[in-house]
Each structure stands twice: as C-alpha cells, then as structure tokens.
Amino acid sequence: MNDTLNIGDYGYFQKGNRYFFKDGSKIHSNMGFKSKKECEEWISLKSKSHGFDWRVGFTIKFRSLPRSLTLVDKKGTEVKV
Numbered sequence: 001m002n003d004t005l006n007i008g009d010y011g012y013f014q015k016g017n018r019y020f021f022k023d024g025s026k027i028h029s030n031m032g033f034k035s036k037k038e039c040e041e042w043i044s045l046k047s048k049s050h051g052f053d054w055r056v057g058f059t060i061k062f063r064s065l066p067r068s069l070t071l072v073d074k075k076g077t078e079v080k081v
Contacts, residue, residue: 010069011042019079021069027076036079039071057081 010028017032033039053061058071
C-alpha cells in the first residue's frame with residue numbers, strides 16, 4: 001500500500017475481507033479489511049500522512065477526501081466499536 005489516500009483507496013485488495021468503507025451511499029467492496037484491528041492499523045497509518053478532520057468510532061473524515069467514510073460489514077450494516 002502506498003502512502004497516498006486517493007479517492008478509490010479504501011483499504012486493502014485481498015481475499016477474505018469482512019469489512020468495507022461506505023462513502024455516501026456507495027460501498028467500496030473491492031477493497032477492505034479482514035478484521036477491525038486491521039482497519040484500525042490502516043486508519044492510523046493514513047491519519048499520520050493525511051490527518052483527520054474528525055473521527056467517531058469507525059466513521060472518519062480525512063482532510064484529503066470530500067466525504068466521511070463509514071466502516072460496514074458485507075450486508076452494509078455499520079460496524080460498532
């Protein structure tokens with residue numbers, strides 16, 4: 001994974017992902033995370049290089065993205081901490 005957060009960069013390309021980011025009404029199911037811990041590590045990495053506008057649980061707003069991202073499961077249900 002590179003150190004840039006671009007539109008379309010919503011996690012890892014890997015098999016077995018259980019969690020995905022939802023951006024508005026679109027779920028980015030092509031990239032995601034196998035665990036909440038893996039998602040936390042990705043958020044931490046990205047926040048160091050891009051910073052947060054804000055974060056509440058698994059809903060985050062990076063300065064480099066126009067909208068907030070919400071972590072959801074395969075069914076689209078919001079993931080709680």
